[in-house]
Amino acid sequence: MESLKNSRKYILMLIDIILINLSYILAYCFRFNFDIPTYELARFKNDAIIITVIYLIVFYLFKLYKNLWIYASMDEFLIAIYACIVGNLLGTIYGFTFGERLPLSVDILSGIIIIILVAGFRMSFRIVREYLDGKVKSHIIYDKRVLVVGAGKAGTMIVNEMKFCNEVNYLPVAFIDDDKYKVGTSVAGVEVMGTRNNIVQLAKQLDIDEILIAIAAIDMKTKKELLDICKETGCKVKLIPGIYEIIDGKVTLNKLREVNFEDLLGRDPVKLDMEQINDYIKGTTVMVTGGGGSIGSELCRQIIKFNPKELIILDNYENNAYILQQEFRRNGIFENVKYIITSVKDKKKLDLIFNKYRPEIVFHAAAHKHVPLMEENPSEAIKNNIFGTLNVVLCSDKYKVKKFVLISTDKAVNPTNIMGATKRVCEMIIQSIDKRSKTQFAAVRFGNVLGSNGSVVPLFIEQIKNGGPVTVTHKDINRFFMTIPEASQLVLQAGVYAKGGEIFVLDMEDPVRIYDLACDLIRLSGYVPNKDISIEFIGLRPGEKLYEEVLTKEEGLNRTCHNKIFVGRPTFEDFNSLMVKINEFKTIVEEDDREKIIYKLEEIVPTYKRFESEVAVSNFI
Template identity: 45%
Template sequence: MFYRRTALIIYDILSVTASSFLAILLRYDMHLDEIPDQFLMPIRNFLPLNILLTMGIFYLFRLYHSLWAFAGENEMQSLVMACFLSAVVSGVGLNLFKVSGKPVPDSYYFMYLFMLISFTFVSRFSYRFLRSHKHRLQNKKNNISVMIIGAGEAGNALIKEIVTSNYSTMVIRCIIDDDKQKMGQFIQGIKVVGGRDKIIESADLYDIDEIFIAMPSAPRTEIRDILDICKETSCKLRSLPGMYQLVNGEVSVSKLRDVEVEDLLGREPIRVDLDSILSYVQNKVVMVTGGGGSIGSELCRQVASHKPAHLVIVDIYENNAYDIQQELLQNFPELKLTVLIASVRNTKRINSIFETYRPDIIYHAAAHKHVPLMEVSPNEAIKNNVFGTWKTAQAAALNGAEKFVMISTDKAVNPTNIMGASKRICEMIIQTFNKHYDTEFVAVRFGNVLGSNGSVIPLFKKQIAAGGPVTVTHPDIIRYFMTIPEAVSLVLQAGAYAKGGEIFILDMGEPVKILDLAKNLIRLSGYKLGEDIQIEFTGLRPGEKLYEELLMDEEGMQDTDNRLIHIGRPIQLDEREFFIQLKQLEDASKDEIADIRPLVAQIVPTYVYGQNAAENEVKQ
């Protein structure tokens, strides 16, 4: 560092000297013999003092302390200001040493400033340029060719970071933007080659490896359209998460994330006014069963952010319970939190918890939900889902709870698997309890959530990471999808609408083909479908539908203030017969009878199981 600083000082002495004489030489077209002595003498006499003063100015502006290998806009501003001040000092000093009249021509000052800035700039920034050029040459064989989509502020910030970095192995080959005024222009030396219609052509022409989407403020529909084009290129796709990154000045390569398949759903995120809705949660004792699961843990997060008097989490799986406990303690240090390990199947334990904590609101998310696993262990589905719900709901009613919100599923509609049938019985229990207790009992029914435990997207990602194949049960299978935060937000809003007895049905948007999800995820991961990664069809699993329904025909539909939440009218049932059947079902599940499904079918007439269910699905 000492030698580098000394070298800079010597260079600056020479720069001040050269700038002083070159400025006057340029004024006279480099003809030294034509320069009058009255101009040369003040320059020569003031030079030693000019050097000392300029070195002092440079020192004050920290031109000898900055790490010029990483210099940016601030360093450039300091350099220009230091040189400008030196020129001002030079003007004052020359007038003190003048012989007669003007000490130098007026143009001298501008030429001096220009020359000094040029010399100083070269000394400070040439090292960075040479180092960067050397780095690029060293990594030329391993460079990642990048295309940037978006020539706005976010794109510019991203390009600047990549271009100026000495450690990045990325090379930006081209920029894409639909703004016609930007086409053909250059940003940081990189050309805007055209709009989205040029994406596929440019990816091939410039041999692009990765595409960065720098459009944080663009609507989801526009992002989806661009992704639909990009996925045909076999390039890996990455994007900036959102507009807040730009607002907070956090646009950088580190903020880029891999494009996820949910980006291709092509709709804006569902937003609800949780602040007004969750007023009924504030200062209440809230219990979440299954609070460590995908849905349950998100319920805990959103409830915790709205200042409940006490949040009680109940879960049978200690690892999940521990994870959400630590997260909430860190993010909400003021939260009164109790995490309990308990099974909803244990009557005495559940009753004891309710008697101790007296929750006002219960979100019942504890359930066995994996369709294939429950098909081979149907008694466990009945014990946990049906009678776990019964015992928890009864404890809530007997201990004066205000609301009981049960998480249901679209698989409860015309079920073809024991999991869906068990959830339909849970809905029937909820609606029956609502008639006999003051507690408001409701159920919320929705489809698949992206990224939840056991869902298809994490499975596909693991299979792709392992090199394939990606397994899809049937080429025509479709599902409704929603993100976990979206689903939970709507669950909370439905809870606010609850008057008791309703089955709330969430609008999941348009259904998505699972095969299309698999294809898109393969392409978004930068692999070629059929070459790098194969797709295999494994056949429908026991109890699996080709499509899911959200409403039974006889339920009808009633709207709410939120267009994404609807209410299915309760179906009338013979309560006496229902309770007799439930007792028979409970005894059968405890006795571990070989096939409990015929008893379930007596309670849920729309339940079709076994080979007939699969055959009906394929025919449809």
């Protein structure tokens, strides 16, 4: 293989020697009208070897002998031109300074001809390859007719790969671009046939199978608008990654991805006050319980950017912690991160951990969160969510943690299920102990997190891939949604504002009807809801309600300095009476008596209405 590479390099050098000298001879012919004086030829012969060597050295330094020219792009073509210009300048300087002084017109003409011959010869490899590939592709029966949205650099790269990659049976039929000056022109041999307003019409008229959104630097609002249009076509839709995801700047077909629900949300990235977050995290010891889970692991990823003195990742599930550990190590994060496998239910072990590491900030994300499972296992919900939280809270108070942030849920508001009721008790714990502790305790409440374990979106996507049916509990059920990075970043920002006792509410914008979500995902996968992929209603699950809320009537809502974060007033302060009631749970939990557990939850959380929960259970059965 090495000998083959060397042979190719020497052959290219020999051809360059011929082309360089041929260029000078042709320059002389043009300069003297093909009647070259003998003395001029003699002057050139004296300098020919040195000038040729100068060019070869420049070509070598510009790596013209290392490039694989059959795959050369515009970048390689420009480098070849730059090399020729530099070689010409150095050759001219040599002639004027040390060698025979050739006519300036000959130097200029030879430089132009060398660019044409040397760069043109190299690009001819690419031209021949594309011609041959095009001949092969012209006999292929295409699987998919494609409409490409975006006639810019990314779209051009995608279309060129479709046209000349034999393994891909995509036929680029037309471009769409909102730049009206491009409409009617051709890009990479494909006509720009309209703007976004023409997508639905052209998809039908041109019998399009798939739409590719090929705009790298696209904002979330524009993406959502395009997807809303595309889902009316019945075509499958794919996107290229965002510009920051394309590390090498190359856009290829294997980087295309399916549409996900984050795209449909159409939200711009959360803007954080990086300076304020840095001020309270940098140089501190931070603990994240449930640190290997969906929210916990993303919190850890965000926290590590602010250079804490030490990050303590505590999780009960070793696989989660291991996966995060491997990710951090791949990214060169080895030091100042500790991975501890234990349960927040183990009070003695927690005390030892707090005593050893003395965390200054605690983010408490460890919890059982699956509503139907907790309906069937109420004692585990009590032990993990209530007693586990109480253990971490008491250790935080004992070891003088500065800030404690509880990850809560909108299901804690007027709960109709055991999981939500236990999380409301957790909020009551941190609000009441805050009045007697030097630690600043606060909670952050948000809704469903897209892509988290148990999220509905991955389930829908998997059901669509399997041909359906897509299962929805109720046609009118709706939920608030956030992405994992959104939720985690806003939790960090809320930590800035925490002074003690607050429940922060994250702005999740408008709730989404789950039935509409299912329909959108089906359409953007190229299918028709209830025709190609059926939607089945399976009834509300145990503890589920149609509409979630984010605040109780008593809490009210005030703005913070961040437009995505609001704060509710503390509504519970009696820590002693709460402890009496929680301690009464110990005997009940040991008996694993569901009725007694629910009764005690109703006593502690007056807004807990198990009537709706029981209706849901009967529907589920």
